[in-house]
Amino acid sequence: MGRKLFFSLFSFAGASLLAEIISWPQWRGPDRNGQGIVNFELIQDISEQEPVQIWESIEIPSQDDGGFGSVISDGQRAFLSVVWHRNEPTEERILDSVVMRKLGLRKVNLPPALSAKAERDRLSLSPRLRGSKLDKWIDDWIESNLDQKQKMTQGSLIASRFKQGKLAIPISVIDRMFSIKDRVFPSDKALEEWLNQQNFSPGIISKFSEGIPPTKRMADDVIIAF
DSSP: OHHHHHHHHHHHHHHHHHHHHHHTTOTTTTTTSSOOOTTOOOOSOOSSSOOOOOOOOOOOOOBTTTBOOOOEEOSSOEEEEEEEEEEEEOSOEEOOHHHHHHTTOOOOOSOHHHHHHHHHHHHTOOTTOOHHHHHHHHHHHHHHHOOHHHHHHHHHHHHHHHHHGGGSOOHHHHHHHHTTTTOEESSHHHHHHHHHTTTOOHHHHHHHHHHSOSEEEEEEEEEEEO
8 A cells, every 4th residue: 555655646746747847837937937947047248259140030020910829849940820910002991900009099998977087187187297296196096086997907098198198089089989990991082081070180180091001901821930
């Protein structure tokens, strides 16, 4: 019984150790704390012997333009899966999610009364309120007006809008633009006509007219081998 128990414990420990080695670095590193090998020493000075360049690559897109794939290897070569996006010229104009982010169109998800208060307070901010005093004012506003969930999901957005002051895009405009997300306008003229019907300020119209490109995003699934 004792020998069987010892063998079982040894097998379990060995299997656990092997699994840990095979699955390294696991989620967020070997200790799951966002750190790699802590005792790994990097070269501090390469002035005497610069490293030899082994290979060079073209720029590989990521995030919106390429995805979030990770490199894998078979021990001989490295492989990377990329959703390679490109912009093809077109007469159509489309306000997709990527363009919206580039234009700074982030939806404020707060109750109407609270959104209205945030807008009033943003517009009434004195331009003399800057730096650490503005930061404190923003922190106090968020603490006084948002609950814990709202702080987590909307706090940074509200703070950035306060810092932009009167230059921030009005919430009413953002909501209106979200209503046409992914709508296909057949031409520049069609988009311009729609924008002019919204009673937006000339600056807002110009920003959106120039920021919504006459291109269509296309993508190819690509495997890159190194």
